[in-house]
Amino acid sequence: MRYLSSRGKPLTDPPFHRFLEFIAPDANRFAMLRSLLPEMGLNYQIFPVAGNRHFLIFPSGAALPLQGRGPAMVLTAHYDRAPGSPGANDNSAAVFLLLKTAQKLSLRPAGPWMIILTDKEELQGDQGIRDQGAYSLGEALRQGGMGSAKVFIFDACGAGDTLVISTGADMLLRNERGAGALRTRSSMQALRDQALRAARNLGLDRVLLLPTPFSDDAGFLRAGLSAQVITALPQGEASAFASLVRARPEFSGALISREQARALEPSLIPETWRRLNTGGDTHYKLSPEHFDMVARFAEELCRG
Numbered sequence: 001m002r003y004l005s006s007r008g009k010p011l012t013d014p015p016f017h018r019f020l021e022f023i024a025p026d027a028n029r030f031a032m033l034r035s036l037l038p039e040m041g042l043n044y045q046i047f048p049v050a051g052n053r054h055f056l057i058f059p060s061g062a063a064l065p066l067q068g069r070g071p072a073m074v075l076t077a078h079y080d081r082a083p084g085s086p087g088a089n090d091n092s093a094a095v096f097l098l099l100k101t102a103q104k105l106s107l108r109p110a111g112p113w114m115i116i117l118t119d120k121e122e123l124q125g126d127q128g129i130r131d132q133g134a135y136s137l138g139e140a141l142r143q144g145g146m147g148s149a150k151v152f153i154f155d156a157c158g159a160g161d162t163l164v165i166s167t168g169a170d171m172l173l174r175n176e177r178g179a180g181a182l183r184t185r186s187s188m189q190a191l192r193d194q195a196l197r198a199a200r201n202l203g204l205d206r207v208l209l210l211p212t213p214f215s216d217d218a219g220f221l222r223a224g225l226s227a228q229v230i231t232a233l234p235q236g237e238a239s240a241f242a243s244l245v246r247a248r249p250e251f252s253g254a255l256i257s258r259e260q261a262r263a264l265e266p267s268l269i270p271e272t273w274r275r276l277n278t279g280g281d282t283h284y285k286l287s288p289e290h291f292d293m294v295a296r297f298a299e300e301l302c303r304g
Contacts, residue, residue, distance in 0.1 A: 006288035014040050015099045016288075022096075023086040023283060029079055033095075033117060042102050050136035052119035055079070057102045059113070071112040073302050074146070075101065076227075077154045078121030078133070078216055082277035088286055090276040091121070093158025097291055101298040113302045121155075121216050122277070134219025134227075142225050150191060151227035152301055155215040157294045158286045159272050162238040163204060165195045166212040166229035169221060171253050184226055191228035198300040204293065208238055210245060211252035213273065232294060234287070237270040244268060 003010035004019040011019070015036055022032055033055055037044045043060040046053055058071065077094035081087025095117055102115045120133030129135060141149065169188055173181060192209070199207045212231055220227035233241070245251055251268070266274060275281045 004283055004286070004288060006291070011288060014103075015096045019092065019096055020283060023088050023092050025086070029081070030119075033079060036099070040099060040103055042099070042106065047116075047137075047140075049133070049140050052133040052136065054119050054133065054137055055117040057099075057115040057117070059106060062112070071114040071146075072150060073111055073113040074116060074141075074149045074151045075113070075154065075298055075301065076116040076118050076134075076151065076216060078118045080119055080122050080133075082122045083124075084279060085277050085281050086279070086283070088281050088283045089156050089158045089272070090281055091155050093286055093291070094154040094156070094294075097157060097295045098154060098298060100295050101302075104295075104299055105302055111302060118216055121219075129218045129222045132216065132219035134216035135223050136219075138220040138223030138225040138227075142223060147225060148187075149225070150194065150301075151220060151225060152191065152195065152298075153216050153220075153227050153229045154294070154298065155229060155231055156272070156276060157230065157232045158288075158291070160232035160234040160238070160287060161290045161293070162206040162208060162233050162235045163199060163293070163297060164208050164210050164212060164231045164233055164238060165192060165199075166215075166217070166231065167192075167209050167252070168211045168214060168229065168255070169217055169226075171211065171255075172214075172218070172221060180224075184221070187226040188228065191226060194301065195228060195230065198297055202293075202296055202300055204297070206235055206238075208242055210238070210242055211255050213255060230294075230297070232290070233270055233272055237272055241270050 002020050003012055004016050042057050044055055044057045047056050075098055077098050078091050079095050098115050105113055118133050123131060173185055212229055215229050217227040217229050
């Protein structure tokens with residue numbers, strides 16, 4: 001059996017012992033997760049919404065999510081992938097890192113938390129934000145009394161040593177007016193501040209605020225639920241991209257528009273992001289030696 005490895009050492013502990021199976025071309029990722037969660041001793045519920053199947057993972061003995069008061073902290077990662085792509089970084093690494101986080105949270109005291117593995121983040125053709133699984137899921141969470149939950153989205157977190165806290169939502173909200181927009185901006189700032197505090201608590205010294213392509217935050221925001229994206233980049237790519245954004249502020253707006261993004265010079269996009277949704281998104285491009293940084297950060301968010 002082949003294993004994902006870090007610095008030549010095979011990663012054989014659950015869930016990583018099944019990582020290469022998860023990114024195989026013919027993998028039934030839903031079925032794999034349904035068998036992997038009980039194998040890891042995790043408490044979960046499959047939550048079908050609008051034809052999509054999401055996994056809700058929560059502490060043993062806790063009330064079922066969406067029945068009564070929901071958890072204060074929600075961490076998410078989408079488990080679907082683009083057709084034709086192994087999806088190693090987008091988004092298998094983050095899924096497995098949150099599974100490891102759930103296992104740790106289940107063994108130690110933490111605030112009320114839930115981890116959601118979301119379906120249908122990847123859009124096809126002319127599909128829009130309302131077609132995204134996060135949109136109907138966000139509506140269900142909000143209607144279930146979780147409109148004030150702190151939602152952090154982990155996406156493309158498997159390649160790089162620099163934590164990137166996304167500012168992409170700022171561009172989406174820049175033309176919004178009214179009391180609702182003010183509340184959303186305030187809640188987004190609170191999420192960003194919490195992410196920065198968690199990074200400081202862990203002593204992480206490679207942390208940047210940068211615009212990123214949209215993830216599930218687009219659907220959540222359209223559904224009225226604030227959500228903060230967390231991703232990672234190699235230090236060299238992150239630094240070069242930060243310099244570009246400072247020199248060309250208009251680049252942030254182009255990045256979050258699918259139409260404008262297609263017209264961008266490819267070399268302006270960090271190489272790690274250019275591989276996403278392509279056949280090049282393989283496990284050979286991951287940096288498992290930095291997985292622990294992301295997992296510790298996710299765990300710290302649930303303690304803050």
